[in-house]
Amino acid sequence: MSDKKSKLASGSIIILLGSIILRLGGFIYRFILSRLLSTTGYGIVGLTLPFQNALITAASGGVPPAIAKYVAEYNAIDEEQMVHQIIVTSMKLMIFMAFIAATVMLIISEPVAIGMWNKPEVLMPLRLVALIVPFSVIVGALRGVFQGYYNMLDLFYSKFLEQIFTLMFAVILVLVGWYASGAVLGTALGFLMALVGSYYLYKRDIRDKFITNEFNKIPVREELKILVKLFKFAIPVVITGIAEIFIYDTGTFFIGMFQPIMLAGFYTNASAMSRIPLILANSVSTSILPAASEADSLKDKELLTMYIHQSYRYTAVTTLPVCAIIMVYATPIMTLFFGADYAPGAEALWILVTGMFFFSIYLITSSMCQGLGKPQIPMYTLIVGSIVNIVASFLLIPDYGISGAAVATTIATFVLMILTIVKLTQLSEVHLPYKDLGKIVLAYFxxxxxxWLFPINIIGLILGSIVGLIVYLLLVLAFKALKKDDVVFIEHLVDKTGPLKKYLTPVVSFIYKHAG
Structure with missing residues (x-):
């Protein structure tokens, strides 16, 4: 059992550390582009993001999570041929869908930019989004393989390559005069370089190590059966993914319809900053999908219960203090990262960060449902949440601008969080650790x-964060909201800190001693 506990913690910590680095890189990207472009130019880039995200999700067809599930499942029972065939068949499918999605983007770009938004300056950037899709979805397939093999390090390398080359190409193209179009084209080139690097990693760490045999080509009828198997899992996932885009980006879309372009830039940066808590949730949700699938295939209820309880405690105890800091110090945070011109985005940020905590809990729940073979559950709840967001955004944004967009998103994420938790409880017959979560929430308040006792400026941000985090940690320990098993996660984190380990080890010992 200790190995199983360690697997979730170690997988999560690799994703966590990687996500922190990647998120930092994302902020560097936004930090630079916010200053290279005007607020209007950056707003144009922001308006393309919903289409980038939606087209990539639609083109991938939900296949990367399906790859992760079935690779983990067949690898657990040493079915090497099925692992190989899942990879081959899914790759064919994704390449086909990628080119369909790129064609659709070229067709709809003018009706959206000119017809719906009446913003002709957005037309060329929207058209360039079509170049991103083919490269991005193939990279997504390879990342699904990495996830299925618990190879979280290669998953991180793949994302890092995408980010570093996107930043490099975007900056160069903006500087040479391509303006907002250069930023979008830089993203396409970043995915191209990530594709090259990801294939190398796949061949080195997966193909040459785990899939060592040569397999005959299977009959078309058998491959069609695999396609059906993938589609049964993938269709709910892709609908879920597109609905998730509606949760994130509905506000941006309606801002494009009802508000000036520069407000899209404010909201885009506020939305990015509010998603910092999702770094922590993603680190756990990425690992919990194959872990839950494994526990389900082994029919191990005790193991599944442990994964569920640990996942929620990890997520709540780490995301809530981050949410508190962002909520209270929204204005100095926006100014510090993006410049004084983007300070008006704080009015959306402090609202959105609450919604992103709700979404963090949803992410954990969604991954568990997918791992248990029920991807339709998060699909249905996200559809409901998306409808709520669309209606609320349409009603609130014309009068309340980016604050209305933030309120609409927060309402929607709360609804889908509650619905998904209820369905997971029914599916797994495992209740959340409500008592522990209640203690964590009390410590948060x-x-x-x-x-709030500190001034709302950059100095207050620094001092308040230090004092607040110390108070929070002491309260969590005093309330016995953490369990001794949870310290496994902290130990893995400390093990990755290099020379700081000797100083942090006594802190870990203190936490373990006072854990419940």
């Missing part, structure tokens, strides 16, 4: 009060 006390931390918010402490933060």
């Amino acid at each position: 006390i931390m918010v009060v402490v933060l």
Whole structure:
């Protein structure tokens, strides 16, 4: 059992550390482009993001999570041929869908930019989005393989390559005069370089190590059966993914319809900053999908219960203090990262960060449902949440601008969080650790009060964060909201800190001693 506990913690910590680095890189990208482009130019880039995200999700067809599930499942029972065939068949499918999605983007770009938004300056950037899709979805397939093999390090390398080359190409193209179009084209080139690097990693760490045999080509009828198997899992996932885009980006779309372009830039940066808590949730949700699938295939209820309880405690105890800091210090944070011109985005940020906590809990729940073979559950709840978001955005954004967009998103994420938790409880017959979560939430509210005692500026941000986090940690330990098993996660984190390990080890010992 200790190995199983370690697997979730170690997989999560690799994704966590990688996500922190990647998120930092994302902020560097936004930091630079926010200053290279005008607020209007950056707003144009922001308006293309919903289409980038939606087209990539639609083109991938939900196949990467399906790859992760079935690779983990067949690898667990040493079915090497099925692992190989899942990879081959899914890759064919994704390449086909990628070119369909790129064609659709070229067709709809003018009706959206000119017809719906009446913003002709957005037309060329929207058209360039079509170049991103083919490269991105093939990279997505390879990442699904990495996830299925618990190879979280290669998953991180793949994303890092995408980000570093996107930043490099986008900056160069903007500087040579391509303006907002250069930023979009830079993303396409970043995915191209990530594709090259990801294939190399796949061949080195997966193909040459785990799929060592040569297999005959299977009959078309058998491959069609695999396609059906993939589609049964993938269709709910892709609908879920597109609905997730509606949760993130509905506000941006309606801002494009009802508000000036520069407000799209404000909201885009506020939305990015509010998603910092999702770094922590993603680190756990990426690992919990194959872990839950494994526990389900082994029919191990005790193991599944442990994964569920640990996942929620990890997520709540780490995301809530981050949410508190962002909520209280929204204005100095926006100014610090993006410049004084983007300070008006703070009015959306402090609202959105609450919604992103709700979404963090949803992410964990969604991955568990997918791992248990029920991807339709998060699909249905996200469809409901998306409808709520669309209606609320349409009603609120014309009068309340980016604040209305933030409120609409927060309402929607709360609805889908509650619905998904209810369905997971029914599916797994495992209840959330409500008592522990209640203690963590209480510590969060006390931390918010402490933060408000400091001035709302950059100095207050630094001092308040230090004091607030110390108070929060002591309260969590005093309330016995963490369990001794949870310290496995912290130990893995400390093991990755290099020379700081000797100083942090006593802290870990202190936490273990006072854990419940």
